[in-house]
Amino acid sequence: MWPVEVLEAGEGPPAVLVHGHVVSARPTWAAQQSLADRYRLRLVNRRGYGQSRGTEAEDFAADAEDVVEVLGDGAHLVGHSYGGVVALLAAARRPERVRSLTVIEPPVFSLLPERPEVWEFIADYEALTADGMSPEDFLPRFLVMLGTPQESVPGSLPRLLPQVLRRAVITQMRGRRPWDAQIALDTLARGPFPRLVVSGGHSALFEGVCEALAHGIRAEHSVLPGYGHAVQRLGRPFNDALTKLWTRADAVVTQPEAVTHAAAPQLGSG
Secondary structure (H helix, E strand, O other), X not given: OOOOOXXXXXXXXXXXXXXXXXXXXXXXXXXXXHHHHOOEEEEEOOOOOOOOOOOOOOOHHHHHHHHXXXXXXXXXXXXXXXXXXXXXXHHHHOHHHEEEEEEEOOOOHHHOOOOHHHHHHXXXXXXXOOOOOOHHHHHHHHHHHOOOOHHHOHHHOOOOOOHHHHHHHHHHHHOOOHHHOOOOHHHHHOOOOOEEEEEOOOOHHHHHHHHHHHHHHOOEEEEOOOOOXXXXXXXXXXXXXXXXXXXXXXXXXXXXXXXXXXXXXXXXXX
């Protein structure tokens, strides 16, 4: 039915959740499972993850096409990190299929071309993906780049990565860089759905990106500290923000005559 593996649970309004780098759908969204009490969750495993088709290199454009299909006739859309870039692209391509849009720290560094830390991050990342770097050497360094305390990384990873994790890391290392994606800010800002940008308050770089993105697409910006880049792992605080947004969006969907009046103040909330 779907072009990629989609793990479904629950009943109610549909919500499509898209994971980021390295970690597949189920562990990424483990703290959101309780939302299945009220919503039909569709957890997307991007190409190269889970039981989805294999790929030599991840590609945000191909992933966005897959997500558009999973949205069906309409769904809430949530994306974390690289999956946030995918969600932004999918929403811009088919805004009529999106009930609401939430992105968590998408690395759309192209929004801050004047910031030296952007170019430092990109240079450091390219150095990690240089020829000869093994997945085992790449992953702990990448996690530190995302804000994981360096002292906590060595003990959390095996010396030899499991095959599934190793495949995901290689797919990332060979893939298209998320900061190369062209985000249609104006299209998203005009979208008929509420928008939320979430950051973890752990990185000046990601805070700057999220502030710029929220301004560019006229979205709310919520800072939820405690889990760094993986804000969704907070569980309840993040879920509360999601359900608040989803409830507001569903009220508009079920009352079409209210769209004009309800959409305007939401668009100006960024």
